[in-house]
Amino acid sequence: MQSLRETIMDARSRKVAVGHFNVSDSNQFNSIVAAASELGVPVIIGATEGEQKFFGTHEVAALVHAAREKKGLPVFLNSDHTRTIEGMKAAVDAGFDAVLFDGAKETIEKNIELVKEAVAYAKASGREVLVEGELGYIGSSSQVHADIPEGAGLDMTTPELAVRFIQATGIDLLAPSVGNIHGLLKGRAKPALDLPRIEAIGSAIGISMVLHGASGETDADVRGAIERGVGIVHVNTEIRVAYKEGIAKGLAENPDEVAPYKYLLPACAAVKEVVLKKLRVFNGL
16 A cells, blocks of 8 residues: 555646545544545545544544554545644654644744654654645634634745745645635635645645645635645535534434434535545546
């Protein structure tokens, strides 16, 4: 089976992207893996520090390793938006395939310092652990927002700064600010992605870009970003919304049901449907 690095490189060579979907529990995990397996494509499971605190860092790692090693599925695990050195080390030690150290709200100097520490720890692990750095603040919450979060998207990444950041840190993946914003906007569309900026950054750097905040972005913009050098696309908020609405539907349809494996079925089906739709876009299917 290909490594995560090889999987991303293969995707980029075919101008497709690997889908990255966050989970808070095993129901979401199983639904995401089922969708990827149905389409025969690789997938990355993401878990933030908050999601890991709820789910369990070692627990989500065990599920991913079981899917990959016992079922032979190309499923990988990323510690998403890790903002503490302790959280980064815990994820690496638990066997995660990748870590995003998110220092986007720090000064560029502090961001570089923290990400360099993450890179050094990952390299010392004895395994190939990819490290992603984030450059430019795009918000910090996968929620449905009334308006664009304060400060999000104001400091967009330039090719020059991206090159400096990569050279200073030695990261494997770059998450730039290119018009993308975390979450969804209530009652209106999100701003368009800056495709010329993505193309300029992609031409200047030698590593893959990661598109965060893809929930609510148009299929055309996402495909355009992939064609210009994005190798991984993140979706979280749409998963959360589908799961919540599915739970409400299951309880409304079966108000007297107390068995979770019965009333949670609509939620699992809703998550799987979102993932199928996204993976078809990301993989040009």
